[in-house]
Amino acid sequence: MSTQTPTQTEESSETDAEADVPSKGDERRDEKRRRAAEERARRQAEEAEKAAADEETVELKVFRYDPEVEGKQEPRFDTFHVPFTKGMTVLDALMYSRDTYDSSLTFRHSCRQAVCGSDAMFVNGGQKLACKTQIAELEQPIRVEPLPHAEVRKDLVVDMEHFYDQMEAVEPYFQTNEYPDGELEEQRQTRENREKIKMSTRCIWCSACMSSCNIAAGDNEYLGPAAINKAYRFAMDEREGEDIKQKRLEIIEQEHGVWRCQTQFSCTEVCPKDIPLTEHIQELKREAVKNNLKFW
Amino acid sequence: MHEHDVIVVGAGGAGLRAAIAAQEAGADVAIVSKLHPVRSHTGAAEGGINAALRDADSWEDHAYDTMKGSDYLGDAPAVEALCQESPEEVIQLEHWGMPFSREEDGRVSQRPFGGLSFPRTTYAGAETGHQMLHTMYEQVVKRGITVYDEWHVMELAVTDEDDPADRTCHGVVAYDIQSGEISGFRAENGVILATGGMGQVFDHTTNAVANTGDGVAMAYRAGAPMEDMEFIQFHPTTLPSTGVLISEGVRGEGGILYNEEGERFMFEHGYANNDGELASRDVVSRAELTEVNEGRGIEDEYVHLDMRHLGEERILDRLENILHLAEDFEGADGLTEPMPVKPGQHYAMGGIETNEFGETVIGGLYAAGECACASVHGANRLGGNALPELIVFGKRAGRHAAGEEMGEAEVTTGKDGDWEAADYEFETEVGETGGQGPAAADGGAVATDPDGVLEAEVERAEARVEELLSRKGRNHAEIRSTVQQTMTANVNVFREEGRLEKTLDDLREAREAYKDVAVSDPSRTFNTDLIHTMETRNILDIAEALTMGALARKEFRGAHWRKEHQERKDENWLKHTLVSWNDGEPELWYKPTILEGENKTYEPKNRSY
Numbered sequence: 001m002s003t004q005t006p007t008q009t010e011e012s013s014e015t016d017a018e019a020d021v022p023s024k025g026d027e028r029r030d031e032k033r034r035r036a037a038e039e040r041a042r043r044q045a046e047e048a049e050k051a052a053a054d055e056e057t058v059e060l061k062v063f064r065y066d067p068e069v070e071g072k073q074e075p076r077f078d079t080f081h082v083p084f085t086k087g088m089t090v091l092d093a094l095m096y097s098r099d100t101y102d103s104s105l106t107f108r109h110s111c112r113q114a115v116c117g118s119d120a121m122f123v124n125g126g127q128k129l130a131c132k133t134q135i136a137e138l139e140q141p142i143r144v145e146p147l148p149h150a151e152v153r154k155d156l157v158v159d160m161e162h163f164y165d166q167m168e169a170v171e172p173y174f175q176t177n178e179y180p181d182g183e184l185e186e187q188r189q190t191r192e193n194r195e196k197i198k199m200s201t202r203c204i205w206c207s208a209c210m211s212s213c214n215i216a217a218g219d220n221e222y223l224g225p226a227a228i229n230k231a232y233r234f235a236m237d238e239r240e241g242e243d244i245k246q247k248r249l250e251i252i253e254q255e256h257g258v259w260r261c262q263t264q265f266s267c268t269e270v271c272p273k274d275i276p277l278t279e280h281i282q283e284l285k286r287e288a289v290k291n292n293l294k295f296w
Numbered sequence: 297m298h299e300h301d302v303i304v305v306g307a308g309g310a311g312l313r314a315a316i317a318a319q320e321a322g323a324d325v326a327i328v329s330k331l332h333p334v335r336s337h338t339g340a341a342e343g344g345i346n347a348a349l350r351d352a353d354s355w356e357d358h359a360y361d362t363m364k365g366s367d368y369l370g371d372a373p374a375v376e377a378l379c380q381e382s383p384e385e386v387i388q389l390e391h392w393g394m395p396f397s398r399e400e401d402g403r404v405s406q407r408p409f410g411g412l413s414f415p416r417t418t419y420a421g422a423e424t425g426h427q428m429l430h431t432m433y434e435q436v437v438k439r440g441i442t443v444y445d446e447w448h449v450m451e452l453a454v455t456d457e458d459d460p461a462d463r464t465c466h467g468v469v470a471y472d473i474q475s476g477e478i479s480g481f482r483a484e485n486g487v488i489l490a491t492g493g494m495g496q497v498f499d500h501t502t503n504a505v506a507n508t509g510d511g512v513a514m515a516y517r518a519g520a521p522m523e524d525m526e527f528i529q530f531h532p533t534t535l536p537s538t539g540v541l542i543s544e545g546v547r548g549e550g551g552i553l554y555n556e557e558g559e560r561f562m563f564e565h566g567y568a569n570n571d572g573e574l575a576s577r578d579v580v581s582r583a584e585l586t587e588v589n590e591g592r593g594i595e596d597e598y599v600h601l602d603m604r605h606l607g608e609e610r611i612l613d614r615l616e617n618i619l620h621l622a623e624d625f626e627g628a629d630g631l632t633e634p635m636p637v638k639p640g641q642h643y644a645m646g647g648i649e650t651n652e653f654g655e656t657v658i659g660g661l662y663a664a665g666e667c668a669c670a671s672v673h674g675a676n677r678l679g680g681n682a683l684p685e686l687i688v689f690g691k692r693a694g695r696h697a698a699g700e701e702m703g704e705a706e707v708t709t710g711k712d713g714d715w716e717a718a719d720y721e722f723e724t725e726v727g728e729t730g731g732q733g734p735a736a737a738d739g740g741a742v743a744t745d746p747d748g749v750l751e752a753e754v755e756r757a758e759a760r761v762e763e764l765l766s767r768k769g770r771n772h773a774e775i776r777s778t779v780q781q782t783m784t785a786n787v788n789v790f791r792e793e794g795r796l797e798k799t800l801d802d803l804r805e806a807r808e809a810y811k812d813v814a815v816s817d818p819s820r821t822f823n824t825d826l827i828h829t830m831e832t833r834n835i836l837d838i839a840e841a842l843t844m845g846a847l848a849r850k851e852f853r854g855a856h857w858r859k860e861h862q863e864r865k866d867e868n869w870l871k872h873t874l875v876s877w878n879d880g881e882p883e884l885w886y887k888p889t890i891l892e893g894e895n896k897t898y899e900p901k902n903r904s905y
Binding site: 183185 | 340396401404434437624822
């Protein structure tokens with residue numbers, strides 16, 4: 001099973017335009033590409049040989065695509081053989097592959113500890129954070145692809161703009177009409193209420209949930225699990241007050257809001273922070289009904 | 297070309313707070329960051345935010361603890377600003393909805409942290425940084441502040457007068473990671489660097505892969521000195537295989553450290569007879585490595601941190617995140633077994649020299665947060681003092697850059713006040729190697745004309761990228777790895793003269809190698825090979841200045857331990873180390889620490905815990 005084939009119309013027209021005026025830089029780059037491809041093929045062949053002799057090696061099949069590099073405009077899979085070490089994660093294996101075999105292998109990553117949310121990808125057919133996915137728990141060869149249902153920019157990097165737009169569509173910021181009188185005085189919040197919103201505040205915006213959701217795949221305007229969870233985080237926060245809550249329920253019960261969810265639980269299954277997304281969406285549906293709002 | 301009043305580089309805690317403050321002061325502000333804001337490493341901070349919120353506590357006590365923790369290398373005006381303004385900033389975060397952990401009565405909880413005389417650390421579970429980062433990004437969204445995300449800032453547009461104090465900053469040059477476009481960003485009022493830590497200078501670090509000290513290196517090459525770079529905090533509890541941080545909160549809640557023989561070594565071997573596990577971080581890190589070096593470590597590498605006795609309920613309530621980290625990254629179950637931990641690079645106390653408003657010596661150039669050195673942490677940062685620094689000094693820099701009147705600074709920058717030249721002869725040559733093309737050139741100032749400097753800088757950036765992409769040469773990854781390994785082997789918790797000198801030698805070789813660096817990915821689309829190659833240059837410059845400072849400072853103060861110099865020497869060393877790039881010929885100099893506060897002078901005392 002593969003993910004998606006990127007559209008290439010724009011890219012090819014750009015390449016054509018450039019081809020009309022070949023500069024010295026272009027020639028050097030072409031030459032370099034050829035050399036790089038040869039070098040890569042040689043090193044990968046060597047590694048394959050080593051792999052045959054050594055059982056402690058991991059085999060990765062990684063999706064490759066670059067809209068402007070010859071040989072990568074047609075999506076393909078490259079195979080990398082990586083020496084296994086105890087505790088190795090998919091991210092470790094990708095970094096090793098990049099730093100050892102092919103420095104053009106591209107993926108987002110930063111914190112390496114499942115809090116920056118940069119490295120969600122499709123590993124053996126499931127949405128995972130590469131940094132917290134242990135190699136030892138996966139069947140080989142390990143197939144690594146970009147997140148489905150998002151446009152691929154290059155290799156494992158997808159366009160996140162749509163996800164960010166949906167997150168920002170739910171007024172994702174605290175609002176209240178009333179602050180305590182005293183200077184330096186905090187709003188009170190019960191421990192129970194903090195506990196109620198705790199899981200929803202753990203979202204790291206990795207977009208694994210959005211990628212796993214069939215409804216989001218079919219309805220581009222659907223807010224999606226992460227954005228609805230963000231709305232839940234505020235709607236359930238007792239510090240905001242009832243009138244703000246009313247406004248929040250109106251936002252999420254719109255046509256492309258909570259009622260689109262068909263409770264398939266795929267978002268909840270893939271969430272790397274164990275946020276009960278489907279439950280949160282269901283609870284908002286109940287709240288909306290309770291408030292006697294319009295039913296789409 | 298983009299134009300704004302204020303440009304903020306970096307979108308972590310300090311950058312977001314600076315942008316909000318500048319906008320509130322009426323400026324048109326934009327954030328330029330190589331990561332989307334929510335990816336910033338502020339999100340990994342676990343423990344908390346120190347703030348003297350309660351009647352039984354006071355900012356004066358917080359300042360006293362901080363000065364003592366700094367081993368009297370903090371500058372009192374900056375330290376007092378931190379402690380006075382942290383409470384209002386914490387309340388501000390709460391008013392923006394940050395989900396702090398709560399007491400029974402609904403007020404914000406506080407817990408004890410190492411080196412504090414009062415339990416004043418506010419927190420949100422063991423994910424305080426994540427909650428703080430997201431809360432502030434929400435405010436940025438609310439205000440509609442422009443964010444150029446996934447734009448890597450390459451260089452600053454700074455004029456090239458001889459004296460850095462005469463230079464002015466007019467913007468930045470950035471590379472759009474998504475498209476490969478290079479563009480100038482003109483800043484009418486000021487540029488605020490908020491680029492965070494530089495942990496990637498080391499091999500074993502809690503810092504993100506993106507923490508390559510870009511802002512520090514750029515400012516340095518443009519003429520702003522690096523201050524107190526030798527002071528690196530090694531956090532005592534990081535997971536051995538990855539460097540992932542286990543919060544000090546675990547020890548704050550009562551977690552205990554054991555060696556292989558099951559001894560509670562902090563007490564049984566006399567490292568900190570009063571505070572034990574809650575002694576200052578440098579003390580605990582050295583204790584752990586001493587245990588390992590003397591053969592009492594587990595697998596000759598680490599010690600155990602045990603929190604089982606706290607009970608499942610308390611652990612789940614206050615430290616749940618720690619269970620996930622230990623399980624996912626080390627395969628340890630904190631509820632049923634002790635967790636393996638060892639010291640890892642965690643935080644840079646030093647950085648770009650600034651005053652207490654975030655101003656550097658260069659006109660219109662500011663710095664705030666971990667990349668800056670005001671200095672509030674001196675020779676050692678206390679746990680829970682990094683996050684308040686982001687919001688207090690982020691806000692101050694933002695307001696000042698937007699043109700608010702804030703009075704006269706007490707902390708000087710550059711050679712404005714008392715200063716002395718260092719008389720240290722390094723065995724190895726340092727600085728620019730000479731003979732490099734645009735790919736490895738220093739990126740310092742190019743023109744004196746304030747109007748033309750940004751365009752000139754854009755042109756040079758284009759030439760640099762063109763050369764990196766088109767020529768054949770060495771991949772940067774090996775160079776970066778060499779630097780990280782020599783730094784972790786030789787400029788770690790324990791430092792000796794011979795090994796420090798050897799490090800300068802290794803770094804010289806790495807600089808020579810970097811002259812031939814090239815990028816093998818020819819693409820302009822999301823070329824991370826190119827970004828990492830440019831970052832490696834920054835790592836090189838920082839590693840060198842850091843090692844120079846470590847060699848020159850012949851004393852043991854805070855996090856800086858020297859084998860040959862086992863005492864704090866107040867008669868000679870109550871002063872900051874500064875390294876100026878000096879157009880490729882680094883110059884080492886000193887300026888005195890300011891111990892005089894608003895109402896009192898902080899007399900250096902023995903720092904025992």
